[in-house]
Amino acid sequence: MGKSGFPRLLHPTVDAVNVRDVAVFYGELLGLNYDADVADGEPQWVELVDSTGAVRLAVQRVDSLTQTTWPSPDVPMQLHLEFIVDSRDELSRHVERACALGAIVLMDRSDERDEQVFVLADPAGHPFCLLSRV
The missing domain is CATH 3.30.720 (Signal recognition particle alu RNA binding heterodimer, srp9/1)
Incomplete structure (x- = not known):
């Protein structure tokens, strides 16, 4: 501890x-x-x-994994990782990189004023957030 x-x-x-x-x-x-x-x-x-x-x-x-259906509530996120970057430009760049690496965009809230957020899923379907607070 x-x-x-x-x-x-x-x-x-x-x-x-x-x-x-x-x-x-x-x-x-x-x-x-x-x-x-x-x-x-x-x-x-x-x-x-x-x-x-x-x-x-x-x-x-694990032998099997039920992929989340988020934002549909059928199979919730349960846990997700959040990563922050320093600017909108970095956010766009890292979202593009993540997609090139095999992620898919589940939600785009990049038009928000105070916090721009993309919710993505990694290649195994785990959701994670990339965000910027500018």
């Missing part, structure tokens, strides 16, 4: 049927590194680390 007596978040973990694809997607999207062995075979667990070696995200294998 932390000095405050409260637990600290270690890292989020994303379930995936295809761990390699999801790890590569988030590694490329966020500039994180992962074990080179990810390219070979299908691992059960992958940790994505930053330049200091701190684990920022993990991906674990």
Whole structure:
């Protein structure tokens, strides 16, 4: 536990049927590194680390995964990641990058005045937000 007596978040973990694809997607999207062995075979667990070696995200294998239907309430999001960038230009650039890496846009609220938000789904269908507050 932390000095405050409260637990600290270690890292989020994303379930995936295809761990390699999801790890590569988030590694490329966020500039994180992962074990080179990810390219070979299908691992059960992958940790994505930053330049200091701190684990920022993990991906674990599951046999099946019901993809969210959000914004339809049939299968809710349950959990999602939110990433913030510093400008509208960066937001557009990162949304384009995410789509080039295999994401799809679920919602575009980039026309909002105070907070521009794109809700996307990664290649395994996990929703995540890219946003800018300018």
